[in-house]
Amino acid sequence: MRGYKIFAGSASGEFAKEVCQYLDVPLAKADVKRFSDGEISIQISESVRGRDVFIIQSTGAPSNDNLMELLIMTDALRRSSASSITAVIPYFGYARQDRKAAPRVPISAKLVANLYQTAGIDRLVTIDLHAGQIQGFFDIPVDNLYGSIIFQQYVESKNLSNPIIASPDIGGVARARYFAEKLGLEMVIVDKRREKANEAEVMNIIGDVEGRDVIMIDDMVDTAGTMVKGAAALKAHGATSVMACATHAVLSGKAYDNLDKGVLDELVVSNSLASKPHPHIKVLTVAPLFGEVIRRVYHNESVNSLFA
Numbered sequence: 326m327r328g329y330k331i332f333a334g335s336a337s338g339e340f341a342k343e344v345c346q347y348l349d350v351p352l353a354k355a356d357v358k359r360f361s362d363g364e365i366s367i368q369i370s371e372s373v374r375g376r377d378v379f380i381i382q383s384t385g386a387p388s389n390d391n392l393m394e395l396l397i398m399t400d401a402l403r404r405s406s407a408s409s410i411t412a413v414i415p416y417f418g419y420a421r422q423d424r425k426a427a428p429r430v431p432i433s434a435k436l437v438a439n440l441y442q443t444a445g446i447d448r449l450v451t452i453d454l455h456a457g458q459i460q461g462f463f464d465i466p467v468d469n470l471y472g473s474i475i476f477q478q479y480v481e482s483k484n485l486s487n488p489i490i491a492s493p494d495i496g497g498v499a500r501a502r503y504f505a506e507k508l509g510l511e512m513v514i515v516d517k518r519r520e521k522a523n524e525a526e527v528m529n530i531i532g533d534v535e536g537r538d539v540i541m542i543d544d545m546v547d548t549a550g551t552m553v554k555g556a557a558a559l560k561a562h563g564a565t566s567v568m569a570c571a572t573h574a575v576l577s578g579k580a581y582d583n584l585d586k587g588v589l590d591e592l593v594v595s596n597s598l599a600s601k602p603h604p605h606i607k608v609l610t611v612a613p614l615f616g617e618v619i620r621r622v623y624h625n626e627s628v629n630s631l632f633a
Contacts, residue, residue: 327375327408329623334382334398336391340415340596341381343612348620353378355398365394367401374406379619384418384437385575385598392418392437396444403445411448411622412441413615415597416545416573420455438462450618452597452611453500453544453572468618471632472572472595473504475609476542479593480508480570485538487565491515493541493555501542504570515541515555535563545573546592549580553587566590574600574608 330353333341345352354370380402382395395412402410422433434456441449442465449463452470460467480488490512492501498514505512513532539559546552546569556567567590574594584592584605594600595611614631621628 327377329377329379329619330371330373331379331381331619332369332398332402334380334391334394336383336385336394336599337381337415339599340383340612340615343596343610344381344413344616344619347613347616355401357394357398363390365390365397367394367397369398369401369405372405373402375408377409377411377623378402378407379411379413381413381415381615383416383598384414385416385573386577388418392440396440399441399444399446409447410445411450411619412446413450413619415452415595415611415615416575417451417454417459420459423456423459434459435462448622450615450622452595452615455544468622468628470611470614470618470628471503472544472597472611473500473507473542474614474632475595475611476504476570476593477507479607479609480540480568483568485540485566487537489513489532489534489537489539491532491534491539491541491555491559493517493543493551493569497543500544504540504542510540513539515558517551517555530558530562533562534559537564539564539567541567541569543569543571545575546571546594547575547580548578549576549583549587549589549592552592553583553589556587556589560588568593570594572597572611574598574606576600 332353332355335357356368358366384391419433419437448466450468453472454469490501490505490510492498492514494517516529552569559567570593572595593607596608
C-alpha cells in the first residue's frame with residue numbers, strides 16, 4: 326500500500342490528535358501562518374508524494390477563515406503530488422444554506438461544494454449534514470456519517486425509566502425517527518414557527534409526553550433557542566425530564582445564556598466543534614469513529630457496515 330498521512334487545520338488540531346492516537350499514526354506536519362493583513366500561508370513540512378492524504382478541518386466559526394485554510398492546504402498538497410486528498414470535515418459550514426428559501430438568495434452549500442472540488446479534493450467525510458441531499462451537490466464520493474451511534478450508547482447508559490424521542494421541529498422528523506427506531510422508542514414532534522433567523526417560537530407538541538423522559542434529537546445547536554423553548558414546552562405538557570442530543574455544538578450568540586436560564590436538563594454534543602465547558606453540556610468524542618472511517622476508506626472497506 327502507498328501509505329497515508331493525516332494533516333490538521335488549525336480548527337481541529339486536538340480532534341486530529343485523537344484520530345491519530347486511535348490509528349496509532351503520527352500527525353503530519355504543516356506550517357500554517359497568517360500574514361499581517363490576515364492572508365493565510367501554508368507550507369507542507371514533509372513529503373506527500375504518492376501518498377493518500379487526509380485533511381481534518383471543521384469549518385465552523387470563524388467559518389470563512391477555516392474554509393479558506395482547508396482550500397489552501399488542499400492546493401498545497403495537490404501541488405506536492407499527493408496521490409489522493411480526502412477532506413475530513415466533522416462540521417460542514419454553510420450546510421444550512423442548502424436551498425433557495427426566498428427569492429434572490431444563494432445556495433451557499435452548493436458553492437462550497439464547488440470550491441472543494443475545484444481545489445482538488447477527491448473525497449469528503451463528514452457527520453450529520455444539516456440536509457442529506459447536500460451529498461448530491463458533489464461529483465465526488467461523500468461519506469455522511471451518523472452521529473446517532475454515539476448518542477445511542479449514551480442514552481442507553483442513562484437507564485431512563487420512561488424514555489421517548491422528540492424532534493425539535495418538523496424538518497428533523499426523519500432524523501428523530503431513525504434514532505427512535507434504533508432504540509425501539511416512540512416519538513413526538515415539537516411544532517414551532519420561526520419568526521426570523523436564530524429565533525424560534527414553540528407552538529405545540531404533537532404526541533403525549535406526560536410522565537416521560539424526553540430525548541430531543543437534532544443535528545446542531547446554534548443559539549440553543551429551539552432546544553430551550555422546546556424543553557419548556559415539553560415540560561409544560563408534563564415531561565419529567567428533557568435531554569437534548571445535537572451532533573454539532575455551534576453555540577453562538579446567546580447560547581450559553583439561554584442554557585443557563587432554560588429548563589433543559591442536559592445537552593449532549595459531540596466534539597466535531599470545540600465548545601467551552603458548561604455544567605449542562607456533556608461532550609462525547611467522535612474521533613475514534615472518524616479514525617475507523619479513515620482506516621476503512623484507505624483500505625477500501627465498507628463504511629456503511631459501521632452503522633448497520
